[in-house]
Amino acid sequence: MSEGQHSRLATASSLDAGDSLWQACVDQLAQDLPEQQFNTWIKPLSAQVSENFSKVTLFVANRFKLDWVRAQYAGRIAAVLEKLYGQPVQLELAITPRESGVRTYSAPAVAANAPVAEAPEPEEEIAPGGFKSRLNTALTFDTLVEGTANRMARAAAMHVSGTPGQLYNPLFIYGGVGLGKTHLVHAVGNKLLADKPNSKVLYIHAEQFVSDVVKAYQRKTFDEFKERYHSLDLLLIDDVQFFANKDRTQEEFFNAFEALLAKKSHIVMTSDTYPKGLTDIHERLVSRFDSGLTVAIEPPELEMRVAILINKARAEGTEMPEEVAFFVAKNVRSNVRELEGALRKILAYSRFNLKEISIALAREALRDLLSIQNRQISVENIQKTVADYYKIKVADMYSKKRPASIARPRQIAMYLAKELTQKSLPEIGELFGGRDHTTVLHAVRKISGERQQLTELNQQLHVLEQTLKG
Numbered sequence: 522m523s524e525g526q527h528s529r530l531a532t533a534s535s536l537d538a539g540d541s542l543w544q545a546c547v548d549q550l551a552q553d554l555p556e557q558q559f560n561t562w563i564k565p566l567s568a569q570v571s572e573n574f575s576k577v578t579l580f581v582a583n584r585f586k587l588d589w590v591r592a593q594y595a596g597r598i599a600a601v602l603e604k605l606y607g608q609p610v611q612l613e614l615a616i617t618p619r620e621s622g623v624r625t626y627s628a629p630a631v632a633a634n635a636p637v638a639e640a641p642e643p644e645e646e647i648a649p650g651g652f653k654s655r656l657n658t659a660l661t662f663d664t665l666v667e668g669t670a671n672r673m674a675r676a677a678a679m680h681v682s683g684t685p686g687q688l689y690n691p692l693f694i695y696g697g698v699g700l701g702k703t704h705l706v707h708a709v710g711n712k713l714l715a716d717k718p719n720s721k722v723l724y725i726h727a728e729q730f731v732s733d734v735v736k737a738y739q740r741k742t743f744d745e746f747k748e749r750y751h752s753l754d755l756l757l758i759d760d761v762q763f764f765a766n767k768d769r770t771q772e773e774f775f776n777a778f779e780a781l782l783a784k785k786s787h788i789v790m791t792s793d794t795y796p797k798g799l800t801d802i803h804e805r806l807v808s809r810f811d812s813g814l815t816v817a818i819e820p821p822e823l824e825m826r827v828a829i830l831i832n833k834a835r836a837e838g839t840e841m842p843e844e845v846a847f848f849v850a851k852n853v854r855s856n857v858r859e860l861e862g863a864l865r866k867i868l869a870y871s872r873f874n875l876k877e878i879s880i881a882l883a884r885e886a887l888r889d890l891l892s893i894q895n896r897q898i899s900v901e902n903i904q905k906t907v908a909d910y911y912k913i914k915v916a917d918m919y920s921k922k923r924p925a926s927i928a929r930p931r932q933i934a935m936y937l938a939k940e941l942t943q944k945s946l947p948e949i950g951e952l953f954g955g956r957d958h959t960t961v962l963h964a965v966r967k968i969s970g971e972r973q974q975l976t977e978l979n980q981q982l983h984v985l986e987q988t989l990k991g
């Protein structure tokens with residue numbers, strides 16, 4: 522890299538780099554701290570990073586929080602910043618000025634299933650007439666990379682945003698954490714508002730709906746509540762699994778649901794599981810969830826992960842070489858949120874060290890993450906986890922027995938071994954009692970084909986993958 526490139530990096534991107542440093546720190550803390558602590562104390566912080574990154578000022582809402590963050594977290598935050606930056610960083614805490622003109626960086630929404638009350642307020646789109654849609658305008662179809670994993674869900678969502686109230690009502694989108702469900706529903710709302718700005722669109726997290734019901738109940742304002750919800754053209758509701766065990770909420774949602782469908786308004790829902798997999802939700806609601814179109818979003822496949830990395834890096838003003846994207850995509854497999862975290866670490870690392878992005882740099886920036894992965898996912902671990910899950914003996918993974926009750930879990934374990942480790946087909950065959958690589962290939966193809974067709978198998982694989990990834 523030339524001298525000129527050095528100074529360009531150091532100056533032109535110093536604001537972005539400050540942003541990246543703080544975001545990388547937040548990502549690390551999200552992994553290190555219990556979710557509750559992270560959401561309460563770290564996520565609401567905003568940071569101001571000095572020009573040369575030697576000083577970071579954190580802004581906290583009030584004196585009480587300032588004292589608490591200083592006592593409980595300042596040391597830890599400083600240590601993470603130092604590790605990321607490679608030099609000691611001076612940390613200061615301050616109370617957020619009321620009319621602050623300073624540019625600060627807020628924590629991104631990194632933690633899964635964060636309680637809505639503590640989530641950062643989304644940018645609110647005020648449609649004519651003053652209706653607040655609560656949409657995040659950054660989450661559009663344009664910024665959502667398409668791949669096999671989300672093709673169907675994306676196509677259905679596109680269709681709904683173009684002609685709401687007709688086909689696929691309700692649209693029920695399900696999948697594991699960080700796979701883009703929230704992004705997709707915001708995209709539906711943003712597209713509809715772009716096409717028809719007078720539409721009444723509302724995005725709401727299921728927990729917020731629960732809390733609206735509780736408030737309406739306490740304040741006896743059910744008429745307003747009903748008017749608000751029943752008058753919508755498009756209701757986007759995220760994470761409906763949170764309705765479990767909330768009877769009153771389920772009743773109100775049922776009413777809203779019926780009212781909206783009757784007037785041909787559209788409902789788009791997301792959940793971490795398919796409707797019949799939901800627990801503690803009334804049957805009449807579950808059957809309605811399933812009465813339109815139910816589509817899954819799968820974990821992104823390799824090519825899609827590569828494309829996501831390259832696109833997101835470009836959006837940050839950086840070209841990520843394809844081989845680096847491939848290296849990262851091979852190693853970070855579980856979901857898009859983790860990919861984003863890995864990308865932020867790499868960008869921050871490259872900016873602070875004034876080094877171009879390469880595989881060596883990515884390996885260095887992600888060393889903690891890679892070592893955790895290498896430690897956790899081994900073929901032995903997969904065999905044990907799958908055997909436990911299907912209640913067979915680990916020894917059956919190597920045995921020659923063929924009854925379906927044993928052969929199938931064995932095929933599932935082979936499939937997972939191919940998916941989650943770097944081992945080749947012959948190596949996997951060897952670890953499964955010296956089987957031929959064609960046997961492994963057959964298992965991998967069979968299970969991945971069936972996974973597309975059989976919801977129950979897909980669900981079991983999701984559970985196994987989550988378990989193995991820790």
Ligand SMILES: Nc1ncnc2c1ncn2[C@@H]1O[C@H](COP(=O)(O)OP(=O)(O)OP(=O)(O)O)[C@@H](O)[C@H]1O
Pocket residue numbers: 632633634660664665666667671696697698699700701702703704705829857858861
């Ligand atoms: N296909 C994609 N292309 C680009 N960005 C994506 C894609 N899928 C997900 N993302 C990004 O990944 C992050 C996580 O996605 P999102 O919050 O939508 O996940 P989710 O499925 O709703 O997860 P959770 O269940 O944890 O809420 C977001 O920043 C989102 O923009």
